[in-house]
Amino acid sequence: MLNSDSLNNILENKAISRQDIIDIYLNAIEDPRELFSVAQNLRKKIKNNSVTFSKKAFFNIVNLCKDTCSYCTYKAEPVEEKLSLMSKQQISELLKLAKKYRCVEALFVTGEQPEQRYQEARDWLKENGFKSTAEYLIHASELALESGLFPHTNAGNLSFDEMRELKKTNVSMGIMLENVSERLTKKGMPHYLAASKRPKARLEVLENSGKLGIPMTTGILVGIGETAEEIIDSIIAIKQLHQKYGNIQEIILQNFQPKPDTIMRDTPSTDENYFKTIVALSRIIMPEMNIQIPPNLSPKSYQSFLSVGINDWGGISPLTPDFVNPEFSWPEINKVDENSKKAGFELKCRFPIYPEFFSFVSKELRDKMAYIENEEGLVKEEYWR
Helix, strand or coil: CHHHHHHHHHHCCCCCCHHHHHHHHHHHHHCCHHHHHHHHHHHHHHHCCEEEEEEEEEEEEECCCCCCCCCCCCCCCCCCCCCCECCHHHHHHHHHHHHHCCCCEEEEEECCCHHHCCHHHHHHHHHHCCCCHHHHHHHHHHHHHHHCCEEEEECCCCCHHHHHHHCCCCCEEECCCECCCCHHHCCCCCCCCCHHHCHHHHHHHHHHHHHHCCCEEEEEEECCCCCHHHHHHHHHHHHHHHHHHCCEEEEEEEECCCCCCCCCCCCCCCCHHHHHHHHHHHHHHCCCCEEECCHHHCCCCHHHHHHCCCCEEEEECCCCCCCCCCCCCCCCHHHHHHHHHHCCCEEEECCCCCHHHHHHCCHHHHHHHHCCECCCCCECHHHHC
């Protein structure tokens, strides 16, 4: 009975406790239908019948990284073939190509403070005329804006001052919280050799983004050995930050997929029913939040997640691979459009910032967006199709 009462309270916009959320989860393990139905009702009431995405080019600026995560295949060592150290010329060439492919977002991704660990990173920065990775990212963001693309930077635990500078050129930024569990940082756990993944460090970056008024994308990894309570606590932590600063623009829910060259290569993929339950739970914890799953990580079933509360597909590139999950190709945008329509939703292209967060960015950035913006604050259809 508690489950129905709690779910009704959510539909009536009443607060529910952490224990209520845990009880809803436990009931959903037995039978998830009521949870899924409430999540979908909330999503339709608040987000209507559209599903958004960002048409992006992925700039793998530098994939040297001072940390080691048990599940990560993005990081490269200097001797590896997959090493990426993009020059200014390579960035400019990819920007031209991205414009040709009608991309809207320039996603800039780097490893965690690579110059702190690698001489190769320090040499690369020096060759290009910069003292730090953050300084290089500011330059790359300026180039993107000049090209008519809109930067979104995800470069790990940037400092307050670095983020303040990047805010001038980035319409939004991102950092995955991943999980607030200290247990996952212990020996034998996925974040043991990744100091930057300590919950306190990640939460500080998100806190700073709130103080600076930066529209922020964050999220959690599902299926890396966490408990359901640790997931719930992670979503509640994000909710509390958003209640304090109002700047969390979306939550990415990313299902774990094992990578062959990692410590966790033999760990099974996230169970889909468990993942859907977490997605629906996230919607009831934060009814108004933009919630996305990456469609390439659920290639055979991504459209079915439209019935459990998501309203966004995240960034999809017609041009560059997903360097974080290279074994999973992006689906074709036309196919995502077709599958969304079949599920009863209209696909729309957004900027790397959602319309309800436009007040956070400068007039200069808003003026640049205006050229391709429609009356909904999304990207004009003739621009991205």
